[in-house]
Amino acid sequence: MLNPVNLDASAALLEQVNQALQNSTPLRIQGGNSKAFLGREVAGEIIDTRPHRGIVTYDPTELVITARAGTPLSELCAALDAQGQMLPCEPPSFGDDATVGGMVAAGLSGPRRPWSGSVRDFVLGTRVITGHGKHLRFGGEVMKNVAGYDLSRLLAGSFGCLGLLTEVSLKVLPKPRQCSSIALEMNIDRALLKLAEWGQQPMPISAASHDGKVLRLRLEGGEGSVAAAHDRLGGEVLAPSYWDDLNQQRLAFFNEGLPLWRLSLPNNIGHLALPGEQLIDWGGAQRWLKSDAGAEAIQTIASEVGGHALCYSHGVSDSPFQPLANPLLRYHRQLKAQLDPQGIFNPGRMYAGI
Structure with a gap:
């Protein structure tokens, strides 16, 4: 084709x-x-x-x-x-x-x-x-x-x-042959605990987000497994368009206002007291944060739990990507020097001087 x-x-x-x-x-x-x-x-x-x-x-x-x-x-x-x-x-x-x-x-x-x-x-x-x-x-x-x-x-x-x-x-x-989305009312601490528990079980979950009050799940797979998981979990039926709206940042949460940050974290990190409004994605491994806190403060919180933060609002920070430790920075510079020795491709897009 x-x-x-x-x-x-x-x-x-x-x-x-x-x-x-x-x-x-x-x-x-x-x-x-x-x-x-x-x-x-x-x-x-x-x-x-x-x-x-x-x-x-x-x-x-x-x-x-x-x-x-x-x-x-x-x-x-x-x-x-x-x-x-x-x-x-x-x-x-x-x-x-x-x-x-x-x-x-x-x-x-x-x-x-x-x-x-x-x-x-x-x-x-x-x-x-x-x-x-x-x-x-x-x-x-x-x-x-x-x-x-x-x-x-x-x-x-x-x-x-x-x-x-x-x-x-x-x-x-x-x-997938079958797709179903559900919404379950529960607080963020219980939601993260349940997601960690379900992660150890053969549950057909393919998306999970939490807005502070409601846990939303997408179930995908064979008809039988999706139906069984839906019966087990219960919850209200959720329009499947929610996941595309989340992915394309069309939800009300993403409306312009405070600077937007994306925190990428290791699995099974509990609730973080972040300085602003947050939306949990990827079952807890990704946290969207709207905050006017400084870049250094947000990136420090992410790094302390083994993650990193990226600013999605242009011009807010001169270091929108998480600063690299010196050994990693050295590898980045060496790789750039090998593949782009004159530094002509998107110079400084990710880090100054690279």
Whole structure:
């Protein structure tokens, strides 16, 4: 199955990168710009991936799809949906213009993340224009080719700082046969305890959030297992659109106001007395926080329990990503120096000087 809009602009992208290398010109990688609010400000010449688009190959029987970086994420998801398949990591788009390359570069995953895996887990292979002016292929299109940790997976969540992603091969999965969502009234402490308990049992939970008063669960799987879990747990039936509204930040909680932070935490962390209003996602592993507290205070709270915090409100902090310990910072710098020695790709997007 091929996408009717299929344009290979890799030669033009490679030429622009090589010109930038000759002139020592920094490049600001841009797709649909739907994630532009994340990270630090980047100064540089825009290099637009959107002309390089289209589904290259898709074999539903092999559960693998390959698409160019500028392909609209909505087109890729529509192609999968027509075959009863999906991206299991449920990446948010934050708008109609999101691209496949931006999805991988940002590495953001939706409510299903703790139960199915992250964007990185489903990247099989990539094509990348490196800071050496080469267009290279890494990984492959089958799971056995990525038994070792390779560059393709490093690119997921790198925010374009390591190279220009031009193509990606992704593992996909069939959609669940049955889906049901329920709402249970309980306080946050009991909700976190119950989620930890259910995590040790064969419960078909694929999403869990808590707003301070109500625990919301999504149950997915076979008809029998979903029905049995629903009967056991009880609760009010919840519209399935809730999870998409949560994922795309359309809930009232996300209305503009105080700065928004995302705290990513280890599993089974109890209730945290955070300085502001919070919404629990990922069964407790992700906490959304609206707060006017300082960046250092919020990031310190996250690091003390083994997690990290990212500011989702542009311009609030000069260090929106959790500051790195010196050994990790050194590795980041060494990796950047190897893949982008002149530092032309999205300089400073994640950390100053990288």
